[in-house]
Every structure is written in structure tokens, then in C-alpha cells.
Amino acid sequence: DTAVSQTPKYLVTQMGNDKSIKCEQNLGHDTMYWYKQDSKKFLKIMFSYNNKELIINETVPNRFSPKSPDKAHLNLHINSLELGDSAVYFCASSQPGGTGGSSSPLHFGNGTRLTVT
Amino acid sequence: KNQVEQSPQSLIILEGKNCTLQCNYTVSPFSNLRWYKQDTGRGPVSLTIMTFSENTKSNGRYTATLDADTKQSSLHITASQLSDSASYICVVGNQFYFGTGTSLTVIP
Numbered sequence: 001d002t003a004v005s006q007t008p009k010y011l012v013t014q015m016g017n018d019k020s021i022k023c024e025q026n027l028g029h030d031t032m033y034w035y036k037q038d039s040k041k042f043l044k045i046m047f048s049y050n051n052k053e054l055i056i057n058e059t060v061p062n063r064f065s066p067k068s069p070d071k072a073h074l075n076l077h078i079n080s081l082e083l084g085d086s087a088v089y090f091c092a093s094s095q096p097g098g099t100g101g102s103s104s105p106l107h108f109g110n111g112t113r114l115t116v117t
Numbered sequence: 118k119n120q121v122e123q124s125p126q127s128l129i130i131l132e133g134k135n136c137t138l139q140c141n142y143t144v145s146p147f148s149n150l151r152w153y154k155q156d157t158g159r160g161p162v163s164l165t166i167m168t169f170s171e172n173t174k175s176n177g178r179y180t181a182t183l184d185a186d187t188k189q190s191s192l193h194i195t196a197s198q199l200s201d202s203a204s205y206i207c208v209v210g211n212q213f214y215f216g217t218g219t220s221l222t223v224i225p
Contacts, residue, residue, distance in 0.1 A: 004160070033213075041204055043161070043215045090160050096211070105151060106213060108160025 003027050006091045006109035013081055014117055021076045021112045023091030032074035033106070034066060035090040043090065049074055050096075081116045088113050119144045121209050121216035129222045134197055138219045140190040140207030148211050152181050152192045155204040155218075164192070164205075197223045 006023045013019050025032060034046040047066045048055045054066065063079045078085060088111045095104040121142045130136050142150070149168045153161035165174045165181040167190070174181050178195045194201055202223045207216035 041155075041218050041220070043206070045213070045215075092160070094213075105163035105166060106153075106161070106208070108162070110158070110160050 004091055004093055004107050004109040006089075006112055008112060009110065010113050010115075012115045012117065015081055015083060017081050018077070018079045019081060019114075020078070021089055021091075021114075023074050023076070023109060025072055025091075025093040025107065027093055027095070027107060029093035029095045029104070029107070030071065031094050031096055032068070033092040033094075034074065034076050035092060035108075037088040037090060037111070039087075046076075046089075047074075078114075081114075083116050086114055086116045119210075119212075119214050121207055121214050123205075123207050123216040123219050125219060126217070127220040127222070129224060130197055132197060132199055132223050132225050135193065135195050136197060136221065138192045138194075138205050138221070140192070140209075140216055142188050142190070142207070142209045142214070142216075144188075144209040144214050147185060147188075147209070149209070150181075150183055150190050151208045152179070152190075153206040153208060155206060157203070161204075161206055194221075199223050199225065 004025045031050040033048045035043045037043050046060045065077045067075045090111045091109040092106045094106050124139045151166045152164045155161040165176050167174050167183045172183050180193045183190045204218045204220050206218045
């Protein structure tokens, strides 16, 4: 029944490796997101994506790339992992509101803790 | 610049006591403000949402207030419980500008 699920929950890997984190939502939302939460617990947007538009936070290295096989999935691929990539990554989804209306709340997965050694 | 600042950064209170968390924002245009609760090891979960015309919204022991003129919001927690220990995040607008969060610890 989990609305937004992401796997794996924990990921430990060595520098230089390439890894992926998967995300699926069963809420029928049009927009999905990836956030990075640093050691100070601040959530920073990395990408937002719907079937029309990918918006990339310009501070995100191009080693990070989102891949969406369909509306319910948004996977995160990371190439050439670096020590500084260690963080908790959250997937989320929402349904944009109509003109002037509020979007639905963000629904988050439970995060993937990535540790790069 | 669109910013959301929260205070205090962290807070420790005794079980059963009340507390108030603050959120100041400069997001423009304003559409809505949400408070989220993030338990350790979990993703944030929405507690309340307020639009421009609302100045208070309750969800059980959680009451959020909004002053759109001064661009301030508060989250008041009544009769705190150990399970209230979490991070509380203020998020403003449909573009989801995140605050810096307040870490609340409720001790027995």
C-alpha cells in the first residue's frame, strides 16, 4: 500500500562506481521529484519531472540523471560516485493544482541512505 | 530571493508541555504554506496546509497559524508526546521552497 516506494533503503558503494536508485508511486500523480538531504537535514531539490518537462537544479552535477520509463516511475542514476555524494536521497510525487490552485502535498518515500567509501 | 527560515534550529521539551515553532518566508508570489513532520529514518509527511485566506488550521494536537502580511507562520504543539520527536519542516508555495527545519526532542 506504500504510496511512494524507493529501493534500496541502504546503498554502500565505492568511489567511482555507478549506481541507481529506483522510485515508484501509485498515487497517479503527474509530477515526481528527487531530493537530497544533507547532514544538516536540509532537503534540496535535485529534479522535478512530469511527462512534459524535466527541470534540473543547475547545481546538480551531470553525473546525476533521472530516468522515467513511465509516469509512475522516476529512477535516479549516478555515475562515477564521489565521497560527497553520501547523503539520504528522497523520491517524492505530487499532483499540480489547476490555475491558481494549490498542488497536492508532496508524498515522500522513506529515503535511500547512500554511503560512498 | 525566495527563502524560508525556521526557528529554533532545535528544541528539547518535557513530555506534556506545549511548544511553538516559527517559520518566516520571503517567497513571492505566495500560494500556500505547509508544515511537514519527518520522523527519523522516514520521509516527511504533510501535517497542515494553509492558503492565503486562512490564518489557522488544526490537525489534532498540531495547530498552524499564518500571517500573510508579516509572512510568518507558526506550528503549535499541545500536550507533547514522545512520538512528537521529529524534524518539522515549513514548505512554502507550489514550487515547494523548503525551510531549514526544527528538530524537536520530547523527553520523559
